[in-house]
Amino acid sequence: MARRFIIFLIIISNGCLCADTMTVIRGGEQHLSSSNDFRKNPERSFEPEFDLDVVTNVTSLAGQTAYLTCRIKNLGNRTVSWVRHRDIHILTTGTYTYTSDQRFQALHRPLATGSGGKSWSEWTLCIKWVQERDSGIYECQLSTAPVTSHAFRLSVVVPxxxxxxxxxxxxxxxxxxxxxxxxxxxxxxxxxxxxxxxxxxxxxxxxxxxxxxxxxxxxxxxxxxxxxxxxxxxxxxxxxxxxxxxxxxxxxxxxxxxxRLEAMQTGGAAVPVLSLLLIVLSSSSNGFS
Missing domain, CATH: 2.60.40.10 (Immunoglobulins)
Incomplete structure (x- = not known):
C-alpha cells in the first residue's frame, strides 16, 4: 500500500500558537506528530551520527602503525575530516591527505545497510611508523552545520x-x-x-x-x-x-x-680501596694507668 501524507495546518487566531501537524498513514495506521520532530530526531530525519561504542582510547607501540577508526551512520553527502587537536591541523578530508607528512592516510570502508535504510561507514586515520610526538587528541569531524566531531586519544608507548x-x-x-x-x-x-x-x-x-x-x-x-x-x-x-x-x-x-678488594667507580675506572685497621688501646678499658 502506498504511503500517504496528509498535512493539516492549525492556526490559533490570537497568534499565541501556530503549529503544523502531519498525519502519516502507513499500513492503515495513523500517527500524528509535529513536522519539527522530523528535523530534530536523527532517527527520522536521517541526520548523521557517530557510533559511540567504538574504541576512542588507542595505544600503539612506537614504530608500528596506529589506527583510529570513526564509525558513522547516515553520512549522506557529508565529508569526514581528521583534525589533529594540538595544532588544529587538518590531516585528511575524505580520502585526500592535506599534510606533507606522508605517514598519515585516511581509509574508507562502507558497511552494510541496516534496518530502515540507514547506512554505516568507517573512516580510519592511519598513522605509519608512529612516534611518541604523535600522542594526543585527534578529532573525526563531519561537515554538518554546525560541525560535529568525535574525539580520539592516541597514546604512543616507547619501551x-x-x-x-x-x-x-x-x-x-x-x-x-x-x-x-x-x-x-x-x-x-x-x-x-x-x-x-x-x-x-x-x-x-x-x-x-x-x-x-x-x-x-x-x-x-x-x-x-x-x-x-x-x-x-x-x-x-x-x-x-x-x-x-x-x-x-x-x-x-x-x-x-x-x-679480595673493594672497588668503586671513578671516571669509569675501578680503583681499589685499602682498609686500614686502627687499634686503639684505652687505659680505662684495659686497666692501664
Whole structure:
C-alpha cells in the first residue's frame, strides 16, 4: 500500500500558537506528530551520527602503525575530516591527505545497510611508523552545520630497556655473573632479545657454553637474564641487551682475578680501596694507668 501524507495546518487566531501537524498513514495506521520532530530526531530525519561504542582510547607501540577508526551512520553527502587537536591541523578530508607528512592516510570502508535504510561507514586515520610526538587528541569531524566531531586519544608507548646493577659491575673470578635486563612499557610480546658482548652477538646455544639466557614476561614487563658461570678475566667487557622494540641497554663488567678488594667507580675506572685497621688501646678499658 502506498504511503500517504496528509498535512493539516492549525492556526490559533490570537497568534499565541501556530503549529503544523502531519498525519502519516502507513499500513492503515495513523500517527500524528509535529513536522519539527522530523528535523530534530536523527532517527527520522536521517541526520548523521557517530557510533559511540567504538574504541576512542588507542595505544600503539612506537614504530608500528596506529589506527583510529570513526564509525558513522547516515553520512549522506557529508565529508569526514581528521583534525589533529594540538595544532588544529587538518590531516585528511575524505580520502585526500592535506599534510606533507606522508605517514598519515585516511581509509574508507562502507558497511552494510541496516534496518530502515540507514547506512554505516568507517573512516580510519592511519598513522605509519608512529612516534611518541604523535600522542594526543585527534578529532573525526563531519561537515554538518554546525560541525560535529568525535574525539580520539592516541597514546604512543616507547619501551625502555635497562640492565640492573649498571653502569659498572664488579664480580670475583670463578663466581657466576648474573645480568638482568628489564624491558618496561611493552604492550606486546617481544619478537626477540639479543645479548651482545663487546658489540658481538653472544653465543649461548652451544652444548659446552658457560652462558645461559632465561626470559620471562609478566603484564607489560619482560625480563631477560644472562648467566655466565665460572667467570674469569676474559669475561670482562661491555654487555648489551637489545630488545626488538627499543634501544639497547649496556653495562660494563669487571672480573677481579682472585683479589679480595673493594672497588668503586671513578671516571669509569675501578680503583681499589685499602682498609686500614686502627687499634686503639684505652687505659680505662684495659686497666692501664
Amino acid at each position: 625502555m630497556a635497562r640492565i640492573l646493577s649498571g653502569p659498572d659491575l664488579y664480580v670475583d673470578a670463578g663466581s657466576t655473573l648474573n645480568l638482568t635486563c628489564v624491558i618496561e612499557l611493552s604492550p606486546e610480546p617481544l619478537e626477540y632479545i639479543f645479548w651482545y658482548y663487546n658489540q658481538k652477538v653472544l653465543n649461548y646455544d652451544s652444548p659446552n657454553s658457560r652462558k645461559f639466557v632465561y626470559t620471562e614476561r609478566e603484564n607489560e614487563v619482560t625480563t631477560s637474564r644472562l648467566l655466565i658461570k665460572s667467570t674469569d678475566q676474559e669475561d670482562s667487557g661491555e654487555y648489551s641487551c637489545r630488545p626488538s622494540n627499543s634501544k639497547k641497554a649496556s653495562v660494563r663488567v669487571h672480573v677481579l682475578n682472585g683479589e
